[in-house]
Amino acid sequence: MTSTSSTDLIPHIERGLADLRDLVALQSVSAQGRMLPETAAHVTRLLEAEGFTVRSYPGEVAPVLVAEAGEGSATLLIYNHYDVQPEDPLELWDSPPFELTERDGRLYGRGASDDKGELASRLAAVRAVRERHEGRLPLRVRWLIEGEEEVGSPSLERFIAEHADELRADGCWWEFGGISPEGRPVASLGLKGVMGVELRCRVAASDLHSSLGAVIDNPLYRLARAVASLRDETGRVTIPGFHDDVREPSDADRAAIARIPGDGQPVRDTYGVTRPLATGSAYHERANLMPVVNVNGWGGGYQGEGSKTVLPAHGFVKLDFRLVPDQDPARILEVLRAHLDAQGLEDIEIVELEAHQKPARADAGHPFVRACIEAAGEAHGAEPIVHPSSAASGPMHPFTYHLGVPCVALGIGNVGGRVHAPNENIVREHFEKGVAFGVALLERLARE
CATH class of the missing domain: 3.30.70.360 (Alpha-Beta Plaits)
Incomplete structure (x- = not known):
């Protein structure tokens, strides 16, 4: 596979990292109700600067944002969240949790991966596509960004049911994803x-x-x-x-699972596991x-x-x-x-x-799923690893049930990212690849 050239993406990548630095500085801890309206307002300003119309709705814990921009026959729904986990225990952080810090090619900070890094990389991709198309988006992008994911998304199912018409799309780009230690994008088709x-x-x-x-x-x-x-x-x-x-x-x-390489050894090594229940x-x-x-x-x-x-x-x-x-x-x-x-x-x-x-899983043969997998291969220059379901959980079921859309998780996480733990991080190169994937996906959907 041939990877997408990223030379013209450098300014957008750098601006995306600046966005991420500002987002990490906002202590949007939903479990403690910290800085949620302030962070929602900041995200709103970022989206409006890129031509999105943003509507804010009250949630049980934090505002729910729905943004829309672009035009065309294809409609992409993007789901992200701006809230983060508490930083405790603070003494185990090697740098301040709400200060994006780079060390040895990694960027550390609460939310650097989950989920502000994903949000910032996707916004950078939107900017790049708009620039390539003289300031317009060649497809319709609808973006749902909530601030309650880390406390179970209590407002989301009812919200999606009530606002289904303004969220309809051909498919949903889910809020997370990963890159294997070998550099292959890892896609999850369910939760x-x-x-x-x-x-x-x-x-x-x-x-x-x-x-x-x-x-x-x-x-x-x-x-x-x-x-x-x-x-x-x-x-x-x-x-x-x-x-x-x-x-x-x-x-x-089962065929997709049979093609997944490895047997979980990187996870066992990262966390020092002594009693695995499954290998091979x-x-x-x-x-x-x-x-x-x-x-x-x-x-x-x-x-x-x-x-x-x-x-x-x-x-x-x-x-x-x-x-x-x-x-x-x-x-x-x-x-x-x-x-x-x-x-x-x-x-x-x-x-x-x-x-x-509730659990959810997309059909591996759906055209939107295929488009996501092909765009990931193009951007990364490597064959994607496809998981029918992530081992993790999240509020995917309302999207598949109320909107009837397949959801695909592809993003910038890594096996050593320590999500929800001290020293949460992303790899800088993975952020760059995430921007490239976003561009490839938006362009492919606009063409098809």
Whole structure:
């Protein structure tokens, strides 16, 4: 494959990096409600400067922006978000989290990858295409940018349902994507769903002396029983009925997975993994297609130094379920409740956390999907790696359900990008490639 020449993109790349520096400086932490209106206003100004008409709508947590520009027979919908995760723990950052810092070809800062780097690289691509076409966009671009993604996008599904007419498109360019260590673009055609819950158990009004453990049950033991009953040693969920609605992968899905190189070793190396559940050919099949349950955190009882002989009054466990088409979070809650009751754990309360996301997956043969894959190959000069589904989750289902559009995730992330963690980063060269891909995609869609 031949890569797109990027000589004429240099000014747009540099301006895009300046945009990213300004965006990273805005501490738009949705979990804490920090600087969300200010960041929405800044993004609005950036878009309006490139000829977009921008409408701002109130959300439950932050403004939702819908922008539109260009004309033509093709319509591209772009989805991004301007909110970021909290920077904690601050002491683990090697440079200030809200100050874009370059070291050894990488750019560090909260949101550098997720999702402000993606937003800035795409805006740079729009500028470049406008310049090539004497100030106009040769296709219609609709851009939805929210500020609630990092807290589960609680406003998004209803918003998309109510504003479907102004969001219609031929396809959606999703908010993230990656580049492999070998320099190949990595495309994801879907996302797993996610459901976060907290299991709570209380046995007394206050903590008791541990000598009473002979006659009073322990909430942490009951929670341990509950958690141990949810999966087996291979990671497969053991809740009766949990797998009933799982959609069988298509032949195209399995063929795409068979072509994915590697077995996850870069991930294991980056994070120092000592207990992998899958290697070899099973790694990518499970990451794409397997629903899982995760224990996110556990609390209760004495957590301090040394010993305290106490029988805790209460405890909790935080869980998330990663779901695949056609699993429904509401149905999963039902079978989870029935499963706990069958174990004699009726006293364990299930509390839903944040907004749930349903799974989504695009047809690998859709013309928009093919156009994205071909543009990625052109821009990167390398054959794309195609995942039928990302192992991650996000609010893709409302786009596929209410708008009927296929969604393709292609972007500038890297396996060592430490998204959601200290020292979040992108590779500078990947930002440049991301701009080139955006140009190639916009031009290809305008032609086709």
